[in-house]
Amino acid sequence: MMECPKCGAILDPAHHGDLVFDGRVWCGRCREYGRELIRPRDLREIQAWSRMICQELGFPPVLLEDNAAPAVCRPGAPVLMAEADHRRRSIRFYAPGCRLATLCHELAHIYTGQDHSRDWAMMFAQLVAWVKNRLGQDHGPQGFRARLSIYAGVPQGVYENREPPPALPESRGSGHKPGPTER
Numbered sequence: 001m002m003e004c005p006k007c008g009a010i011l012d013p014a015h016h017g018d019l020v021f022d023g024r025v026w027c028g029r030c031r032e033y034g035r036e037l038i039r040p041r042d043l044r045e046i047q048a049w050s051r052m053i054c055q056e057l058g059f060p061p062v063l064l065e066d067n068a069a070p071a072v073c074r075p076g077a078p079v080l081m082a083e084a085d086h087r088r089r090s091i092r093f094y095a096p097g098c099r100l101a102t103l104c105h106e107l108a109h110i111y112t113g114q115d116h117s118r119d120w121a122m123m124f125a126q127l128v129a130w131v132k133n134r135l136g137q138d139h140g141p142q143g144f145r146a147r148l149s150i151y152a153g154v155p156q157g158v159y160e161n162r163e164p165p166p167a168l169p170e171s172r173g174s175g176h177k178p179g180p181t182e183r
Contacts, residue, residue, distance in 0.1 A: 002118060006030040009113040021104070023129035025121050036135045036147055037128065047097050048141035050091075053107065053127065060111050063090035082138045084109035100135075104128045 002011040004027040011025055020091040043066045054061050080099030084106040086092070091106040109115065109123035140146030 003132075004030055011121075013116045013118060016105070016116055016121070016124075021101075021121065021125040021128045022132060023125055025125050033101055033128075034132065034135070037098050037132065039148065040096070041098050041100065042092060043143070045144045045174050046093065049100060050103060050107065050142055052141045053103075053130070055092070057130070059107075059111055060089070061106065063088065065090060066090045067092050067094050082106050084112050086110065095127055100131050101128065104131060108175065165180070 001104060002013065002025050003009065004011055007027060007030050009018055009027045009029075011027060013019070014107050020026040020028055020032070020033060024168055029183050043064070047064050049062055050062055053059070080094050080100070081102045082091055082093045085092070085108065089110055091103075091110065094104070104127035105124055108120050112120045112123050114120045128141075134140060135146045138146045138181070
């Protein structure tokens with residue numbers, strides 16, 4: 001077991017969904033991930049980050065694969081983000097998992113060869129801190145911006161039509177009964 005450095009709560013790496021890994025392991029009440037760590041990114045960008053992490057930290061490269069299958073569910077987990085295969089030194093990403101925090105999570109599995117142990121948790125925390133430092137300097141892999149606009153990933157058509165929506169009629173005839181969306 002581990003303790004949150006701020007509040008002293010007992011932390012179990014097996015319940016990693018309630019924890020934040022950032023230099024150290026924190027409870028989710030005391031710390032949260034920054035937007036850039038949990039922003040969905042293109043698999044090519046996640047692959048570039050993986051190559052940069054492996055090269056700069058002296059680890060052998062890891063094969064990253066994409067699985068376009070719809071959200072895969074497992075008992076106890078609502079959506080499967082990614083899976084690490086220790087023997088093949090590979091990570092398979094599912095659509096919702098193409099995020100830097102997920103990459104760090106799975107790389108920690110590969111680098112430690114462990115599942116949700118104290119050593120895995122510390123490696124995950126160190127990887128997130130390293131990536132967060134690079135994000136703070138806006139120094140991502142070549143060809144990709146580390147920090148993106150808050151609108152990145154939003155379909156372009158959403159912001160193209162800048163005309164206001166048509167006005168609602170101001171008065172309605174006597175006998176009009178409000179519908180379910182008008183109440």
